[in-house]
Amino acid sequence: MSYFNPEQRKRKSILPLLILGSLCVSILYYAFAANQKTIPILPENVVRPHLIHWLEENPNAWPAQDPIFNPAAVRKIYQRTDYRLLWFDNYNLSDSANDLLRQLTAASSGNPSSMVDYRYHLGYFDRTLRDTPQRLQMAAVLDVLLTDAFVSYAQDTQLERLTPKSRPPRGITPVFREDQGFRMVALPTTTPRQASNEPSGRKYFRGYDRARIIGSSPHSHPYSQNYNSNEDNHSPPASSTRSLDPIRHNTRTDRSASGSRASGSDSRVYYNQNRNQRGRDYHGRGSTSIPSPVNSEGAYFEEDTPYGSDAYSLRNQLQRLRDLSASGRWRPIPPGPAMTLGARHPHVGRLRDLLSLYGDYQAYYRYRGADHNRFDRDLHQAVMRFQKRHGLKPDGIVGRTTRKRLNLSPAARAKIVEMNIDRREALPSSLGDRFIQVNIPAYRLQYVENDRVKLAMNVVVGKKKHATPEITTRVSKVIFNPTWTVPRSILVNEILPKARKNPAGMENMGYRVVGGSGEYLPLTSGNLSAASAGTYLMRQMGGEENILGRIKFEIPNKHDVYLHDTRARTLFSRTDRGYSHGCIRLEKPRHLAEALLRPQGRWDQWRIGQLTTGEKTTEIDLTQLVNIYITYWTAWVDGEGNLNFRPDIYAKDGLTDNQF
Numbered sequence: 001m002s003y004f005n006p007e008q009r010k011r012k013s014i015l016p017l018l019i020l021g022s023l024c025v026s027i028l029y030y031a032f033a034a035n036q037k038t039i040p041i042l043p044e045n046v047v048r049p050h051l052i053h054w055l056e057e058n059p060n061a062w063p064a065q066d067p068i069f070n071p072a073a074v075r076k077i078y079q080r081t082d083y084r085l086l087w088f089d090n091y092n093l094s095d096s097a098n099d100l101l102r103q104l105t106a107a108s109s110g111n112p113s114s115m116v117d118y119r120y121h122l123g124y125f126d127r128t129l130r131d132t133p134q135r136l137q138m139a140a141v142l143d144v145l146l147t148d149a150f151v152s153y154a155q156d157t158q159l160e161r162l163t164p165k166s167r168p169p170r171g172i173t174p175v176f177r178e179d180q181g182f183r184m185v186a187l188p189t190t191t192p193r194q195a196s197n198e199p200s201g202r203k204y205f206r207g208y209d210r211a212r213i214i215g216s217s218p219h220s221h222p223y224s225q226n227y228n229s230n231e232d233n234h235s236p237p238a239s240s241t242r243s244l245d246p247i248r249h250n251t252r253t254d255r256s257a258s259g260s261r262a263s264g265s266d267s268r269v270y271y272n273q274n275r276n277q278r279g280r281d282y283h284g285r286g287s288t289s290i291p292s293p294v295n296s297e298g299a300y301f302e303e304d305t306p307y308g309s310d311a312y313s314l315r316n317q318l319q320r321l322r323d324l325s326a327s328g329r330w331r332p333i334p335p336g337p338a339m340t341l342g343a344r345h346p347h348v349g350r351l352r353d354l355l356s357l358y359g360d361y362q363a364y365y366r367y368r369g370a371d372h373n374r375f376d377r378d379l380h381q382a383v384m385r386f387q388k389r390h391g392l393k394p395d396g397i398v399g400r401t402t403r404k405r406l407n408l409s410p411a412a413r414a415k416i417v418e419m420n421i422d423r424r425e426a427l428p429s430s431l432g433d434r435f436i437q438v439n440i441p442a443y444r445l446q447y448v449e450n451d452r453v454k455l456a457m458n459v460v461v462g463k464k465k466h467a468t469p470e471i472t473t474r475v476s477k478v479i480f481n482p483t484w485t486v487p488r489s490i491l492v493n494e495i496l497p498k499a500r501k502n503p504a505g506m507e508n509m510g511y512r513v514v515g516g517s518g519e520y521l522p523l524t525s526g527n528l529s530a531a532s533a534g535t536y537l538m539r540q541m542g543g544e545e546n547i548l549g550r551i552k553f554e555i556p557n558k559h560d561v562y563l564h565d566t567r568a569r570t571l572f573s574r575t576d577r578g579y580s581h582g583c584i585r586l587e588k589p590r591h592l593a594e595a596l597l598r599p600q601g602r603w604d605q606w607r608i609g610q611l612t613t614g615e616k617t618t619e620i621d622l623t624q625l626v627n628i629y630i631t632y633w634t635a636w637v638d639g640e641g642n643l644n645f646r647p648d649i650y651a652k653d654g655l656t657d658n659q660f
Helices: 006-010 015-037 044-057 071-080 095-109 114-119 122-131 136-156 192-196 210-214 222-228 238-243 264-273 275-282 311-327 346-358 377-389 400-406 410-425 488-501 503-508 525-533 569-573 589-600 605-611
Strands: 172-177 181-186 434-439 444-449 452-462 471-480 511-514 537-540 551-554 578-580 584-586 618-631 635-637 643-645
Touching: 044 071, 044 136, 071 136, 095 122, 095 136, 114 122, 114 136, 122 136, 311 410, 311 635, 346 377, 346 400, 377 400, 377 643, 410 635, 410 643, 444 589, 452 569, 452 589, 471 589, 488 503, 488 525, 488 537, 503 511, 511 525, 551 589, 589 605, 589 618
Parallel strands: 434 618, 452 578
Antiparallel strands: 172 181, 434 444, 444 452, 452 584, 471 551, 471 618, 511 537, 635 643
């Protein structure tokens, strides 16, 4: 019978085909398994030319969208390491790299500012580590950005200025060791059980999962826990404040409902009996029963930057703006799309020319033969410099608000400078050896000694209908755990309706009616009616719930305005901070208290933390009064010679283009 007979083919065995197929599958399986066990070696001799090209030869060829924020420091690091990859173990991220990513993520999750994410390149790491295939160039880019983020984080934590005694506890701290290179050193803050729950630091470099890190337990990230903590969460019990020195202080205790007052002599007797023990506890030797308090401000380290802000520098800038206006070179940017790093548009060239005129773009001459309309790294840095000078969020994106500030003409700027010259000349030519300046439109406070800024912080000022007044006065005293006597307008419009609706809740927050002889009365209907009629006052006791926070600074003035702490901490991260009824809320009141009280003896954050615990009110008179100037400057020249502008938030300049 022929082989091609259909009947004979139906009876043919398929066993040889099955054997052949099984053999092929087995070969493929073992080949795949062997490949999986093979560790690829990342050829550093191929990566090194990329690093040299980007960091040394042509920085403008940097291929990533995220800029290098610390180019000089990063360049020096790679020079010392012969341009080797620092954060890779072959094609895997090293343990140190994963530790750094976890620490950066923990720091970002405790900070409401999106600039932290951008400064640490976390958005870029999210995209790249999850989606990008293995490429040598990409590994080099990741390594450089990890190094840049490492430097930024080290600068933010001010490691070079911290001593072992004052360094706040962190989960992981970046350090550089000559013999070991870069390491993320963990402090012994976790128990063995907690350490066992930590995710492994050894990960494939595309498997990094930031969402898992953010959502992990606080025990896994001690730094995140410290970062989010309120300043009073870790304070010792109220009784520990009795060990402090009350001599030469006006220490008082608010009278209770029965009108009793604590005796100052008792406090002095207690001090004399416990002075030796207090000295041992204060320096952390001989006793460990009372830990140093931890607050969100951290240790106070003095700045040392020039102050500036004189009328002479403003006059020089005024002449420059007049010359620019008369030259006809200034042209605004037309309406169009937002511009950011990597964009290519004709408006980018106009932006480059405009920032060159303003002095923010310093590399203009290099781009005559290059792509003038490409938004490159140098232009990105120039936009951020402009945004910082104008009090905008320094994200390097030219959106609606930044475009509006860019298009403020030189003639309008000259008028603003003229008005601010008059405001500056209304003050003394010398503001003093030691003073505080609060600039209302800048939402900023500076404490200055000998023309050097020692402390600067964000502040919250009055909203437009409760504008903070311009005042020249002195700081007379610092009050810890202050009470708050409710002003008449706030009492009638805000507090009394809440007290009538929920008297028990308001009493729990420390509110009391103050009788004619000064006694504290409960929030009964009759007492509230008397307060409404003006016969009685209403006061909030000092403590955790007090609206003034834990510290108040008395500055005698007819407007009844003062500086104080606040419980609304989230406001300080906003760009516009006009929310108060006229008083000035401080971002770092404990640091300011320490700066003002240092000449009067041993004052530090430990002692201030003790006085801001509990409910006892303590008043400290300043033996050396400090001048304070509450100003309304919409233009000034800082100590670096940069001309700064701010929006006219109270419409005092009369220019619509400068109002928001």
